[in-house]
Amino acid sequence: MQSINVIPPLVGGALVGVSAGGYWLTHGRIAGVSGLCASLLDPTDRARGVKAAFLAGLVLCGALIASMTPSAFANTTSVPVAAVIVAGVVVGYGSRLGNGCTSGHGLCGTGRLSPRSLVAGALFTLGGASSLLLTNAVMGGLQ
Amino acid sequence: MNRLLAFVWGSLFALGLGIAGVARPSTILGHLDLFGAWDPTLLTALCSGAFVYGIFYHAVTRFTGSAAAMQRTPPTNRKIDRPLVLGAALFGAGWGIAGMCPGAALASAAHPDGRVFVFVLAMCAGMLAHGPTRAKLTRTAPRGGLSRFEASAR
Numbered sequence: 001m002q003s004i005n006v007i008p009p010l011v012g013g014a015l016v017g018v019s020a021g022g023y024w025l026t027h028g029r030i031a032g033v034s035g036l037c038a039s040l041l042d043p044t045d046r047a048r049g050v051k052a053a054f055l056a057g058l059v060l061c062g063a064l065i066a067s068m069t070p071s072a073f074a075n076t077t078s079v080p081v082a083a084v085i086v087a088g089v090v091v092g093y094g095s096r097l098g099n100g101c102t103s104g105h106g107l108c109g110t111g112r113l114s115p116r117s118l119v120a121g122a123l124f125t126l127g128g129a130s131s132l133l134l135t136n137a138v139m140g141g142l143q
Numbered sequence: 144m145n146r147l148l149a150f151v152w153g154s155l156f157a158l159g160l161g162i163a164g165v166a167r168p169s170t171i172l173g174h175l176d177l178f179g180a181w182d183p184t185l186l187t188a189l190c191s192g193a194f195v196y197g198i199f200y201h202a203v204t205r206f207t208g209s210a211a212a213m214q215r216t217p218p219t220n221r222k223i224d225r226p227l228v229l230g231a232a233l234f235g236a237g238w239g240i241a242g243m244c245p246g247a248a249l250a251s252a253a254h255p256d257g258r259v260f261v262f263v264l265a266m267c268a269g270m271l272a273h274g275p276t277r278a279k280l281t282r283t284a285p286r287g288g289l290s291r292f293e294a295s296a297r
Contacts, residue, residue: 012163021199057153092269098230127235
């Protein structure tokens with residue numbers, strides 16, 4: 001196990017919790033990013049404006065922070081594009097089939113102590129650990 | 144006003160991800176490296192976030208009246224079914240390939256390395272592919288009931 005400075009993840013995590021909690025307070029919705037994203041792709045969804053605004057904040061503020069401290073965000077450089085595409089399709093599909101991703105299940109569902117989300121969170125990690133082991137074994141690691 | 148508030152919550156979400164360092168694929172892959180040099184960053188951030196969110200969730204639900212009165216939409220499904228297990232395992236498998244999840248990828252979508260953007264496009268394609276194929280995979284109706292096609296086929 002690596003030893004880390006726990007202050008940044010504690011503070012950052014709490015801010016994400018305030019964000020999702022605030023969205024619940026003012027809009028009464030679950031701040032699940034995959035669900036928000038899928039709603040934008042669904043022309044029949046009636047709350048698309050609000051959901052688009054949340055995602056716009058996420059993308060724009062992310063871009064702003066990244067422009068100031070590039071190391072805060074994605075530092076992936078060596079994963080082959082083909083693997084990135086496979087990963088994206090599987091993540092998108094799986095998040096819809098399982099009704100949530102790391103934010104909807106991992107953060108909000110865990111915070112509500114939802115049994116579905118606790119199971120989902122464990123499966124996220126088990127599934128991810130398996131595919132990481134597999135890619136390491138087959139390709140000697142993608143990173 | 145509604146949209147402005149949602150924009151603020153979304154911005155705060157990105158700020159939190161950035162400070163926590165959980166938008167970095169290396170952090171995610173470190174979390175998934177259960178049998179190696181396991182990185183406790185993601186679990187620390189998630190516990191902190193879930194704790195804060197849990198307080199919000201219960202306080203809001205308790206002090207501002209019933210969920211229905213406030214037009215809130217709390218998830219009510221408690222069944223651990225096949226779509227959930229299959230979907231979560233698939234999600235995890237994809238998560239472990241690139242170390243990216245939807246929230247972190249969107250927050251990093253403007254990254255100069257276009258791969259994050261490619262990931263977001265592929266993710267949207269995967270989401271779009273789900274609607275028409277879910278019934279085949281799970282033999283259950285998609286959320287929101289049967290499509291017209293399926294209803295007429297029965």
